[in-house]
């Protein structure tokens with residue numbers, strides 16, 4: 001579904017030259033939830049902007065569904081970290097969610113249906129008539145997620161979407177994203193600097209090195225599909241995986257990758273229900 005090859009981005013201007021990402025190559029399958037984790041400043045946002053067609057790569061290319069990205073792809077939605085700046089304060093919640101649908105040339109009735117469905121999915125049916133500034137940060141981010149869902153994207157990009165909300169809300173929003181992913185079968189690329197969040201959410205975690213940025217390792221997360229904040233985070237396998245990711249990021253800073261993690265001996269048996 002998503003194919004990134006040899007991606008390089010150098011920012012140039014006013015006498016400065018910043019190499020944000022050096023050489024990124026990875027793919028994301030249709031319906032997969034992949035987390036990309038790396039330290040602040042390693043080029044995660046730059047990468048997402050290139051994938052979303054908002055920035056032109058210096059070298060390499062991005063393909064979505066086989067088509068080369070040269071501008072925002074029609075079947076893609078993005079949720080950014082700064083929900084405060086991504087919603088229009090003078091428009092009500094429902095109008096904010098509806099706005100991108102106007103480009104899709106859908107009838108008014110269908111638009112209303114999509115908005116209602118998306119707001120229900122994120123538990124905000126009652127907030128449709130409120131203004132964004134009347135809502136808490138977590139609720140505003142739910143609005144941004146609803147806006148992305150209403151658009152019915154095949155691919156959803158999320159750039160540290162929960163970095164600015166409190167821990168309790170963050171846990172709820174993480175479960176919301178996993179739930180929506182399982183229900184709707186969307187392909188999700190989720191960027192975070194938080195190792196635990198990456199392991200908790202992802203089916204696969206791509207570990208980025210610090211600058212010069214490359215994909216340090218791709219790690220399959222062999223935790224059961226049913227995850228919850230209480231049990232998953234204290235599971236021994238969760239601890240092994242997050243320790244491994246942490247070590248890889250430390251090793252990336254030193255330039256010496258550590259050995260691969262041994263496969264979970266229990267992962268061939270189906271998870272208990």
Ligand code: ADP
Nearest residue numbers: 011018019020039040041042043044045046047
């Ligand atoms: P991350 O999202 O991982 O924190 P970014 O992609 O935002 O990283 O930034 C990667 C690097 O590129 C940083 O060194 C940052 O200062 C630089 N950078 C980001 N945007 C620009 C820009 N528009 N012009 C120049 N440098 C930039």
Ligand code: MG
Nearest residue numbers: 044045046160
């Ligand atoms: Mg960023």
